[in-house]
Amino acid sequence: MSTTMKQVRMLEVWLKHRDVLLKDWGLAKKVKLGYSVLFHGPPGTGKTLTASILGKSTGREVYRVDLSxxxxxxxxxxxxxxNQLFEKAQAKDWILYFDEADAMFGKRTEMKVAYDRYANVEISYLLQKMDSYTGLIICSTNKKGNIVEAFIRRFQAxxxxxxxxxxxxxxxxxKIIPEEVKLAESIDMQQVSAEYELTGAQITNVIQAASLQAGARHEATITRHDLLEGIRIEYELAGKALDDLEER
Known part of the structure; x- marks a missing residue:
């Protein structure tokens, strides 16, 4: 089991057995009542999906906070x-999911105007509410390096x-390719997996694009060309070179 999966499982254990750990075992006297964690990694690697799965497995609603x-x-x-958000979340025991945590805890330039100073007051208030929340808070970022180290130390994980x-x-x-869809014999999935570095979200997009191309031909078979065209789209979106894609 990967380190990531082990850590996620620990979150699930905390959500399911929080009251026993805090009350019956007396941990409430030693640790914070709530739990806050930072998810970090490239786009499409499963951060938001993992939060959703945690909600489903523990019977809790995941509330995605829109900072805008x-x-x-x-x-x-x-x-x-x-204040209204946290009061409602506390009453319903939501999992609070803050996407793009850089907006809250990102590195800032030297304060120059009054509003910059007030923005810091808002961050302080948010941290206060997070510290007093007794549920799970997940903050997510694509680039951990953008988060101020002092804020990173506030997360339990x-x-x-x-x-x-x-x-x-x-x-x-x-897992993503539907059972009803066939792959052409010319496609070697072992080779595709080895040669093309894609995230789970990108693979899903490739299958969707390839399926659309097959559907346009009224066929249920994805050809190598269909697959490569889907990969080409994802590579272009990621700014990667594709000069030799067809020759592979």
Whole structure:
């Protein structure tokens, strides 16, 4: 089992047995009542999906916080919105999911205007609410290096979501390709998994694009060309070179 999976399983254990650990075992006297964790890794590596799975496996709603809605240009409104959010989350025992944590805890330039100073007050208030929350808070970022180290130390766990390795990519291909869809005999999935570094989200997109091409021909067979075209799209979106893609 990977380190990432082990750490995620620990979150699941905490969610399912929190009351026993805190009350019956007396850990409430030693640790914070809530749990906050940082998910970090490239886009498409499963951070948001993992939060959703945690919610389903523990019977809790995952509430994705939209900071653009919570934050306000009017002084005092952001704190009011945050207070309402955390009060509702506490009552319903939500898993709070803050995407793009850089917006909250990212590195800032030297303060130059009054609003910059007030923004720091808002961050302090958010940290206060996070510290007092008794449920699970997940903050997610694509680049851990963008987060201020002082903020990183406030999380009880930092879970890395790395790019999948070759064997993991093969399992993703096998899992994502629908049973009803056939692959042309010219496609060697072992080779595809070895040569093309893709995330789970990218593999899903490739299968969708390839299936659409096959569907346009009224066929249920994905050809090598279909697959490569799907990979080409994902590589171009990621800014990767594709000069020799057809020759592989």
């Amino acid at each position: 809605v919570v934050a306000s240009k009017f002084i005092g409104e952001t704190e009011k919105n945050l 930092n879970i890395s979501f790395p790019l999948p390795k070759e064997d993991e990519r093969l399992r993703l291909w096998q």
